[in-house]
Structure formats: structure tokens, C-alpha cells
Amino acid sequence: MVRTASGFRGTRVGATEGTGPKIQRDDHVGAPLxxxxxxxxxxxxxxxxxxxxxxxxxxxxxxxxxxxxxxxxxxxxxxxALPDPVEDGYKSHLEYVKERRSSQDAEDVLAGALERLRARGLLADELLRDT
The missing domain is CATH 2.20.28.270 (RNA polymerase-binding protein A)
Incomplete structure (x- = not known):
């Protein structure tokens, strides 16, 4: 059975007053909430x-x-104006990555990615030379 309207009023985006399942069709369209x-x-x-x-x-x-x-x-x-509350567990993506990998691991991953790009000819060696 397919329902055309939500069983919960006002839970859909753009829901209007009076929307929802009806027994008889009215020409009256509900006013916005x-x-x-x-x-x-x-x-x-x-x-x-x-x-x-x-x-x-x-x-x-x-x-x-x-x-x-x-x-x-x-x-x-x-x-x-209150000081920052005690950390409640919110972490950025970078913070999660830093928990799993050390800075040496990050350097190794970067070096491997650069080697693959150079091997495919997508990265010129002149761009990465130290000045």
C-alpha cells in the first residue's frame, strides 16, 4: 500500500497546515505553518x-x-562570551587521522603518492625541487 502523504503532520519540508491523509478531497489548500x-x-x-x-x-x-x-x-x-566548554567529543576529520597516523607515517604516504604521480607523468620533477 502506497501512502501519498506523511502520517505525521508538519514533518515534511514545505508542509502546510491541513496536509495529511484525507478521506475526501477538498479544493482548499492549507495555509503555510x-x-x-x-x-x-x-x-x-x-x-x-x-x-x-x-x-x-x-x-x-x-x-x-x-x-x-x-x-x-x-x-x-x-x-x-563564556569560555569554551569542556571538550564534548567533537573532532574534525584531521584529528581522527592524526590519532591513527604519526607524522612519519604521513610523510611516507605523501612520498609514495608523489612517486606514483611522477611515474605516471602527472607531476614534473622541477616543481618539487627545493630552492
Missing amino acids: PRIRVSYWCAKGHETRPVFVKLPDDQIPVVWDCRRCGGQATRGSADS
Whole structure:
């Protein structure tokens, strides 16, 4: 059985008031749900502004992940002046790579990749000479 509409109202992007399964077809198209944009600031001063369906204030999240640095962002700009919180496990891709490989391993991988490029003729030796 294929359903044409979501069983949960307002969970789809672009959902409108009155959408969802109906027994009879109406010509009335639902009005857009009211939306609000909430500002969050991280400790580094980055602002993130996600859009939410208009909800009571206590149902809107108090913290949000910063889109630029991944840190915790809060709704009050005064809170953004607080020092960085204790590391909560967020790591960049580079940090994970550095955990698995030493700097010598990285040099070996780079040297091997450069040799393969030179062997294929894609990298000229003159470009890599030390000056």
C-alpha cells in the first residue's frame, strides 16, 4: 500500500497546515505553518539561525550545534562570551587521522603518492625541487 502523504503532520519540508491523509478531497489548500528564525551564538561568536515551526518558547531547543565550528551554541548572546566548554567529543576529520597516523607515517604516504604521480607523468620533477 502506497501512502501519498506523511502520517505525521508538519514533518515534511514545505508542509502546510491541513496536509495529511484525507478521506475526501477538498479544493482548499492549507495555509503555510507559521515559522520563526531563532539565533544561536557559540563561544567563538558565530551565529547560527535555524528555522522552526512556531512553537511555545519552552519547546525550542536551548542549545544548538554551531554550523561553522561544531561547538555548542546558545540562544543568548551574553552566553557566547563564556569560555569554551569542556571538550564534548567533537573532532574534525584531521584529528581522527592524526590519532591513527604519526607524522612519519604521513610523510611516507605523501612520498609514495608523489612517486606514483611522477611515474605516471602527472607531476614534473622541477616543481618539487627545493630552492
